[in-house]
Structures are given as C-alpha cells and as structure tokens.
Amino acid sequence: MTLEEAKNKFIQTWGGLGSNWGINKTMAQIHALLMVNTEPLTTEDVMEKLEISRGNANINLRALCDWGLVERMGVKGERKEFFIAEKDIWRVATRIAHERRKREVEPILKALSAAKEIDAKDIRKKEAQEFIEFIESLEQFTRKVDGAFDKLIKADQHWFTGTLLKLLK
Amino acid sequence: MTLEEAKNKFIQTWGGLGSNWGINKTMAQIHALLMVNTEPLTTEDVMEKLEISRGNANINLRALCDWGLVERMGVKGERKEFFIAEKDIWRVATRIAHERRKREVEPILKALSAAKEIDAKDIRKKEAQEFIEFIESLEQFTRKVDGAFDKLIKADQHWFTGTLLKLLK
DNA sequence: TTTTATTTTCAATATTTTTTGAAAGTTATG
C-alpha cells in the first residue's frame, strides 16, 4: 500500500465511523482529509480529492467550522479560503462531545419534565405515581451523566489520560 | 394531559432519542412502551399501540432482545410470546454502551492498524512517518477510551454515581 | 397427521437523509 492509498483508506474509515457518532459521512471524510494533510486545503481541493460536489463540500466544511473541528485560514496573496483541521485527538473528542451534549441533553430533559404534567384526575392513580417515579429516575440519571460529561470536556487531557484512567483500571 | 397521553409523549421522545444513539426509532419506541408497561406485552399489543406492522414489530423486538434490553417471557397457559423490558436505567445504559463498544471499537482499531501498512518505497518519507505517528496517536487514544468504557460498563451503579461522580465535581 | 395459531422472512415500498449542480449572492480587483 502506498502512502497515498493508506491515507485514502484512513479517510474512508473515518468517514464510516462518523456516521456512528452523529456526524455524516462526508463531514467525517473531509475532517479526515484535512487531518492527514499538513498544509491547508481549499474547497476546490476537497471537492477533487473526495470527488464530491461544490455544494456538499461547502456545507460540510461550514458544519465542521461550527463544530470547531476545522478552521478557516486566509493565505497571504491568495483570494481563496483555506481550511485546516484540529489534529489533536483529545480536542477533537471534546469538541464532538461538547456539541452533542448541547444538541441532545437539553431536549431530553425538557421532554422528560413535560412528560410529568399529568391531569389531576389521573395523578392519584398508583400507575401514575409509578410512571412519574420512573421518569424522575431517568431525569436524575441524565443529569448525573451530563454533569460528568461536562466535567470531562472541561478537564485537561493529562488529568484524563493519567489520573482518571488509573482510577478505572 | 392524561396518564395515557403522558406515556405516549414519553414513547415518542424516547424514540427520537434512540436515533441519536444508533438505535432506530421503532426499536427505541418499543423499548419505551415496554418500560412504561409493568405487565408483559405481546407482539400484537406492540403492533396495536405503536401502529406498526407485524414485520417491523418482530424485527425490532428481536433486536432489543439481542441488545439485552428486552426479555422474552413465556406466560403459563398462553401460546403467544410475551416481552418485558429492562427498566433499571443504569442497566439500560450499560447494555447500550456494551453493544456499541463491541460493534464500533473493534472495527476502528482494525482499520487503524491496517492503515499503517505502507510500502517500503514510501515508508522512509518524512510524510509517511508523520502519518504513522498520527494514526498511532489515534490508536492509543481509542484504546484508552475503550478501556475506560469497559471498566465503566463493568462497574456497579453505586460506585459510578457515588465515588466516580464525586471525582468529577 | 391435519389443522390452526403464531413467528419469521424478505421483496417491494415508503421515508428520511444526503448530495448534486446550477443559479444567485458576495467580495476583491482593475
């Protein structure tokens, strides 16, 4: 396998993984492409190397910027925009975690809280009490996990890979 | 909102969440339905309450059993099969984590390791060395997170909600 | 064994999500 082939293989793999993590395939592939290229690339480069349309490249590059996984870069004397990826895997992971937490946890808590608003006529039923109790256990659990996640995201990599992981041995 | 409406709302919400976690909508809805019903339900019940086809109900009930989130139950004197859900949210979470780990981490590590097999003619290039180094940092990180995950799955809930969460305060 | 109840399978269909590409928008340059 040539270096080129190895890089392509990695791009494909990373693309496949992305879909498991709420990131679409193209977005993950662009991210992979930018990670294995030390020099910044233009939209045109991305289109060519991944054989995708301009619209697709544009939309996903923007999404990657929103997620904080990619940065726009101006290059002196060039009119085009250049893009460069976050390469530090710890930062990549925390950025993804941060974004997903924001998008997912809040709606869950809102929905759970809404589910408890039961009419007076029903609320005294044993069945209703059981239901409410169940929803509350879910809420409590969600809050706890969310809190832990939040701390993890804010923690620094050394503490994580050192201290915390030792505790989990 | 009546108790019935509240339950339905919860089922819908849980269904929506599922898709964020690699579980399809129907699968998550069936799981929710079984969680809010103390008594076991049949395939027929699930079809009616969620207004889905027999095939869909069957396939997703089976998947839930595979994930360890639902159990088949025989009921004395009844010919039909009954299903009951895991209701303990900690167990639900660890089962999902366990299943996803199995399906996702192994393929990642395999693919990363394959990406390093670069031809002799390229291997001496500085660029190849950088690439390999990068892939290795990814492998190392994946292994660490995976290890932590594994421990977490095997840990008991008390230790998690008590000891570990305090450390993350 | 035959009948009947129940579960499973899977090709066809429907739905959701992603991608395309061309037109409209923007910004720098002469």
Added chain:
DNA sequence: CATAACTTTCAAAAAATATTGAAAATAAAA
C-alpha cells in the same frame, strides 16, 4: 462601476435506511 473570482443557497435527484404485508416456516393442538 464592471468584471472576474470565489462562496452560498436550495430545489430536485440520488442514496441510504426503515417499514410494510403477505407468504413461508415453525410449533402447538386436535
């Protein structure tokens, strides 16, 4: 200002994924 270089948008098309429903398979009962 006009032109050229580049970026953004979005309706339509394609691809991926989930769902249906009826037929086949299985298992219990008669």
